[in-house]
Amino acid sequence: MIVDPLVLLAFLPAALALNLTPGADMMFCLGQGLRAGPRVAIAASGGIALGVFFHAGLAGLGLSALIAAMPAALDVIRWIGVAYLLVLAVQALRAPVPTAAQARMVRPRAALRAFWQGLLVNLTNPKVILFVLAFVPQFVDPARGAVLAQFLIYGAVLSVGGFVINGAVGVFAAGAAGRMAGNLRLARLLGWISAGIFSALALRLALMQKG
Numbered sequence: 001m002i003v004d005p006l007v008l009l010a011f012l013p014a015a016l017a018l019n020l021t022p023g024a025d026m027m028f029c030l031g032q033g034l035r036a037g038p039r040v041a042i043a044a045s046g047g048i049a050l051g052v053f054f055h056a057g058l059a060g061l062g063l064s065a066l067i068a069a070m071p072a073a074l075d076v077i078r079w080i081g082v083a084y085l086l087v088l089a090v091q092a093l094r095a096p097v098p099t100a101a102q103a104r105m106v107r108p109r110a111a112l113r114a115f116w117q118g119l120l121v122n123l124t125n126p127k128v129i130l131f132v133l134a135f136v137p138q139f140v141d142p143a144r145g146a147v148l149a150q151f152l153i154y155g156a157v158l159s160v161g162g163f164v165i166n167g168a169v170g171v172f173a174a175g176a177a178g179r180m181a182g183n184l185r186l187a188r189l190l191g192w193i194s195a196g197i198f199s200a201l202a203l204r205l206a207l208m209q210k211g
Helices: 005-020 024-036 038-061 063-068 071-094 100-104 108-123 126-139 147-178 184-206
Strands: none
Touching: 005 126, 005 147, 024 038, 024 108, 024 147, 024 184, 038 063, 038 108, 038 126, 038 147, 071 108, 071 126, 071 184, 126 147
8 A cells, every 4th residue: 555554544533633623724614604604615615625635745746845945935825815815804894695595595606716715725824835744744654655645645634634624614604694694783793703704814824923
């Protein structure tokens, strides 16, 4: 096998613990669930999961290490992420209040948009780059060869676990929000909460310490 089964077995609980730790990805899915419903939250979680897998592939190719060694590149990525999260915060405030019927409607375009938003938010978070570089290589064995394949396997484990957990958080939030659909005051409050979540993530990213 490309990966030692015992090492993979040790990786699983570590990955699960990391996926269960509240972070930017989980909070993003929470905000999407509150704002737009379970389908959108799951789509956002799918975009985030693809981003994690992409980061693992970059790490396996050595590109992430190169980016991490260039503070200017990390800063550019970071500020793109900050700007995008602030745009999402403004959109949450400007979004029209849905009626109860609209809240139950399936919105394929909204789900697709949330998928790409989740992917972009994950890809523009330098902490994910640094995390993958610090965590995954501990389980990669160069002596077994196929280093890129090993990175992708571990990245897939992280992606699937994150997709399930972050998606569940978003669905739970959407369930709570759905019971309030049609209530103008509560819907506006949810909009402010979602905008606050996105703004807090932007601030957290802006204040991120290097190294």
